[in-house]
Amino acid sequence: MLKGKILRGLNKILLLSLVLFLLSAVQFPINTLSATEQNKEITIDISYGYGNIAKGGRYLPIHVYYKNFTNDNFTGKVSIEFIEADNKKYAYEYNVNLEQKKIYLTDYYIRISNEVNKIVVVLKDENKKTIIEKDVSLNMEANRSKIMVGLLSDSQNKLDYFDDVAINFGLLNLNTVNLAAGSFPKSSSGLEQLDMIIISNFRIRDLSTEQSRALMNWVKQGGVLVMGTGQRADDTIGRYAPELLEDIYDSPKMNTLNFTFNNESKSIDLYTTSINMHGGNVLLSDGDFPLITSVNKQKGLIAVAGFDFCDLNDFAAENTQFARYIVSTVLGDERIENFSKQSEVSDDTFQNIEPILNSSETNKLPPMTVYTLIFIAYVLLIGPISFIYLKDYGLAIYYRKIVVLMSLLLLAVIIIYNGRTRFTTTFYNYVTVYEAGDLDVSESTYVNLRNPYNKPYNVVIDSNYSVIPVIRDRSDVDDRRVLNKSTSVNIDNEEYTKNISLNHVGAFASNIWKLDKTIENLNNEGFTGEINFFNGSLSVEITNNYDYKVKNATLILYGKIALLGDFDKGETKQIDNCQFINIPLTDFNITSRIITGMVGETTINQNGSVNGMDTEKYMQLLNVSNFLSFYLGENSNGYTADARIIAFSDTALSNPIFFNNTMEGSGLTLLTSVIPVNSIEDGKIYRQSLLKMPIVLSGDYSYIDNALKSNEATVLEYFLGENINIAQVKFEQISDIFSDTRYSDSVKVFKGNIALYNFKTGNFDYISKNNFSILELLTYLSDTNTIRVRYSNIENGNLETALPMVSVLGVEK
Numbered sequence: 001m002l003k004g005k006i007l008r009g010l011n012k013i014l015l016l017s018l019v020l021f022l023l024s025a026v027q028f029p030i031n032t033l034s035a036t037e038q039n040k041e042i043t044i045d046i047s048y049g050y051g052n053i054a055k056g057g058r059y060l061p062i063h064v065y066y067k068n069f070t071n072d073n074f075t076g077k078v079s080i081e082f083i084e085a086d087n088k089k090y091a092y093e094y095n096v097n098l099e100q101k102k103i104y105l106t107d108y109y110i111r112i113s114n115e116v117n118k119i120v121v122v123l124k125d126e127n128k129k130t131i132i133e134k135d136v137s138l139n140m141e142a143n144r145s146k147i148m149v150g151l152l153s154d155s156q157n158k159l160d161y162f163d164d165v166a167i168n169f170g171l172l173n174l175n176t177v178n179l180a181a182g183s184f185p186k187s188s189s190g191l192e193q194l195d196m197i198i199i200s201n202f203r204i205r206d207l208s209t210e211q212s213r214a215l216m217n218w219v220k221q222g223g224v225l226v227m228g229t230g231q232r233a234d235d236t237i238g239r240y241a242p243e244l245l246e247d248i249y250d251s252p253k254m255n256t257l258n259f260t261f262n263n264e265s266k267s268i269d270l271y272t273t274s275i276n277m278h279g280g281n282v283l284l285s286d287g288d289f290p291l292i293t294s295v296n297k298q299k300g301l302i303a304v305a306g307f308d309f310c311d312l313n314d315f316a317a318e319n320t321q322f323a324r325y326i327v328s329t330v331l332g333d334e335r336i337e338n339f340s341k342q343s344e345v346s347d348d349t350f351q352n353i354e355p356i357l358n359s360s361e362t363n364k365l366p367p368m369t370v371y372t373l374i375f376i377a378y379v380l381l382i383g384p385i386s387f388i389y390l391k392d393y394g395l396a397i398y399y400r401k402i403v404v405l406m407s408l409l410l411l412a413v414i415i416i417y418n419g420r421t422r423f424t425t426t427f428y429n430y431v432t433v434y435e436a437g438d439l440d441v442s443e444s445t446y447v448n449l450r451n452p453y454n455k456p457y458n459v460v461i462d463s464n465y466s467v468i469p470v471i472r473d474r475s476d477v478d479d480r481r482v483l484n485k486s487t488s489v490n491i492d493n494e495e496y497t498k499n500i501s502l503n504h505v506g507a508f509a510s511n512i513w514k515l516d517k518t519i520e521n522l523n524n525e526g527f528t529g530e531i532n533f534f535n536g537s538l539s540v541e542i543t544n545n546y547d548y549k550v551k552n553a554t555l556i557l558y559g560k561i562a563l564l565g566d567f568d569k570g571e572t573k574q575i576d577n578c579q580f581i582n583i584p585l586t587d588f589n590i591t592s593r594i595i596t597g598m599v600g601e602t603t604i605n606q607n608g609s610v611n612g613m614d615t616e617k618y619m620q621l622l623n624v625s626n627f628l629s630f631y632l633g634e635n636s637n638g639y640t641a642d643a644r645i646i647a648f649s650d651t652a653l654s655n656p657i658f659f660n661n662t663m664e665g666s667g668l669t670l671l672t673s674v675i676p677v678n679s680i681e682d683g684k685i686y687r688q689s690l691l692k693m694p695i696v697l698s699g700d701y702s703y704i705d706n707a708l709k710s711n712e713a714t715v716l717e718y719f720l721g722e723n724i725n726i727a728q729v730k731f732e733q734i735s736d737i738f739s740d741t742r743y744s745d746s747v748k749v750f751k752g753n754i755a756l757y758n759f760k761t762g763n764f765d766y767i768s769k770n771n772f773s774i775l776e777l778l779t780y781l782s783d784t785n786t787i788r789v790r791y792s793n794i795e796n797g798n799l800e801t802a803l804p805m806v807s808v809l810g811v812e813k
Helices: 002-038 155-164 207-222 230-243 309-318 323-339 349-358 369-393 398-423 590-596 616-632 774-780
Strands: 042-048 058-068 076-085 089-098 102-111 119-123 130-137 146-152 172-178 196-199 224-227 253-263 263-274 281-286 289-297 300-305 427-436 440-450 457-462 465-468 488-493 497-503 511-520 527-534 537-544 550-557 560-567 574-575 643-650 664-677 684-688 695-698 712-718 725-733 755-756 764-765 771-773 787-793 805-812
Touching: 002 764, 042 119, 042 130, 042 457, 058 089, 058 119, 058 574, 076 102, 089 102, 102 774, 146 155, 146 323, 146 725, 155 172, 155 309, 155 323, 155 805, 172 323, 196 323, 196 550, 207 300, 207 537, 224 323, 224 771, 230 263, 253 281, 253 289, 253 323, 281 323, 281 712, 300 323, 309 323, 349 427, 349 511, 349 616, 369 398, 527 550, 527 643, 537 550, 537 560, 560 590, 560 725, 590 616, 616 643, 616 664, 712 764, 725 774, 774 787, 787 805
Parallel strands: 089 488, 146 172, 146 196, 196 224, 224 300, 427 664
Antiparallel strands: 042 058, 058 102, 076 089, 076 119, 119 130, 253 263, 281 289, 289 300, 427 440, 440 511, 457 497, 465 511, 488 497, 527 537, 537 574, 550 560, 550 643, 643 664, 684 805, 695 712, 712 787, 725 771, 725 805, 755 764, 755 787
C-alpha cells in the first residue's frame, strides 16, 4: 500500500516536471518572437557629454540614437525632462522626423546645474502619446575632479600624453576628448563641457565660419584655448593672426629649446617660430625666446606656443611630468583653484541679477506725494469741511450718507489713478549687453518674465537665441511654495522660434532667463577709433556708429577709466590729455557710481526729490549703476591690453525680444566695443608689469583682483620684461576718491608701507615716492629684470586690499 502511494507521488512529480519543461520549451520561441517584433518598432539609445561625463552649470550635449524599423515614417517630438535646483520641472522639446527603415543620430544641448542627477528622455508621437520613455542617470559626483580637454589635430595620437595627467597634487585629472572638424560643434553650447582645447598640427581654416565663431565664443565665456605652431604655424594660427598677433611671425626654423621643470633643464630640437601676441603674457620662456604666450579674452584665455605639441610626443613619454608642467603653467594657480572648487561654489547669478531686473520698472512706482495730498484732502472733506457745511444749511442728518458717497468717489479716483501702476498681462524687465565687433554682434540679455495671475502663460522668441534658465539657489527656495508638482517650464524648439511655456509658477514670481545670440554686424554698428596711452598721458578719438544718441560713454583700460560723456548719432570726439581715474579691481560698485554720476552725498529734499532728482529718475540711475557694477564684475579676468568703450542707450534694440505685441516690457541696454591701445611713442614702450603674473614669495595675493587677500605682509616679484631696456618704473596708486570714508565698507585701498628688495645688501628698503629712474633702480633690479616688492602695515578688515599698478617705461631690445 505504502509503496503504491510513493509510486503515485513520484508519477505526479514527473508529470508536473514534464509540463513545466514543455511550458519552458514553448516560452523560448515566444521570447524570440517578441524580440523580433521589437526590432520592427522604433527604438532610442541615449548617451551624453563626452564619454558619458557630465559637469553641472554648463550645457550638456544629449546624444539620441534613433532607429525606425517600421514601414512608416514617424513624426513627433522628443522631450528631455529633469527637476532643477529650484524644484521646477524643466522640459526641452524638439521635433523628430524619422523616415522608415532609417537610423539617425541627433545632438541636443540642454543647460543643467550641479543639482541635476537624472534626466528623462520621452519620445511622443504627433498625438502627444508617449512611445518610449527612458531614465538616464548623470554621475556628477564622480566627474567633479576631472578637467575635460579637447584635442584637435591631424595627429591625435601624438597628443595622448595629456590624457590622465594629474595636477594640483593629484586632486584634479585631465580627461582628453578627440575632436574633429566634421563633428565640431557650430555653437559654443556644444563645447561647454570642455575646460580646455588644445589645437596643434591642424589647419584651423578647415573649421567653418560658424565653428570658428563657436570656438571664440567658448573662449570668451571662460574656455582655455592652447594652440601649437611649429612647422604648421600658418595653418594653426593664421586665421586668428590679425586679432591676436602684434606683428608677423618668422618662418619656422629648427632650434634647441630648454624646458625647466622639477628643478631640471631638458633640451630638445624642435621647429619653432617666435610668437608676439598683442598684450601677451609670456608664461614660459627659454632665454629671450617665448615658449608659450597668453592673452585674456573676456572670461577666457588663449595661449600660443612657439612649437608644435605633437613634436613633443616622445619627449613627453620620457619626461612624464612634462604635460603636468605645461598644463599647470597655462592654467595658473587661480584657475586651478577654481576648478578644484567648482562643485562647492554655488551660482549666485539669480540673487545678483534679480534686484536689478525688478528695479527697472520705475514708472510703475506709486507717487507718494500725490497719494499723501489725496489722503489729506479726503480727511478734510469728510471731516470739518463737510460737517460744518451741512450743519450751516441744516443738513447734518445727511452727513453719514455724504461720507459714504465721498468714500466711494475717492475709491473710484484711486482705482482710476492706480491704472498706471497695475499690470494686466504678462510683463518683462531686461538688461542687455550689446557687443559690436568688426564682424559680429553679440547680444546677451537677462530677462525676468512675470505674470500678475497664477495661471499658465507662454512667450515666443527667435530660435537664434540660446535659452538658459537662471536658477535660484536651492538654499534660497521657499519649500512651502514649491510643493505643487504641476509647476513646470517647457521650452519647445521649433525651426524658427522657441516657445517657452510656464505652468503654475505663481503670480508675480520671478522667472529669469539668459538669452544669447551672435549675428553678423551687417550695419557696421559699434564704437571705433584710436586710443594712445603712453607714460600716463591718454588721448582718444572715438566715433559713435549707432543711429542714435548714447549716454555716459566711458573708456575702460586695465585698472583705469576715462569719462567721455554723451555721444550724438555718428559723432566723433577727439580728446587730448584725457583725464582718467585709477580704479581698484576688488569692487566695482563705486566705479559704476562714478561713471553714472552718483558719487556725491545723497540728499533727500522736503519735496521727496533725491540729489535734486525726482524719485523715479533717481531709481533709474541707481539701477543703471547696479547693472554696470554687475557687468564689470562678471567680466573682470585679469590683465588685458585692449580698451573697452561702454555706453548706455535709451533706444530699444531694433528687434524685440519676444514675438508678442501685448506684453509690457522695459529695460536697459549697455553698448560696448573693444578698441586696441597704442602704447609706443618715439621708439619707447609703456606697459603694465601685470602683463605677467607676479610670483608670490610670501603672503596671499589675487592676480585677477590685483589685491592682497589677507592682512599679513606680502612679497611679490614683478617681471618688468626681459626684452626691454628699462628707463622708468611707476607705482600707480589708486585714485583718492576710493579712500573716502563713505566707501570704507566697499573698498579697502592699500595705505601701508612699500619696500624694495636690495639685491646688493640683501635687505628691504622702504620707499616714499612712486616714480623711479633706472639709476635709482639699479640695486633693486635682478639680472632678469625683476623687482621684489614687500607690502606691509596693512589695515585690518575683511575686505581685500587693492594694490597700486606697477608700470614700466623703456625701449624694446
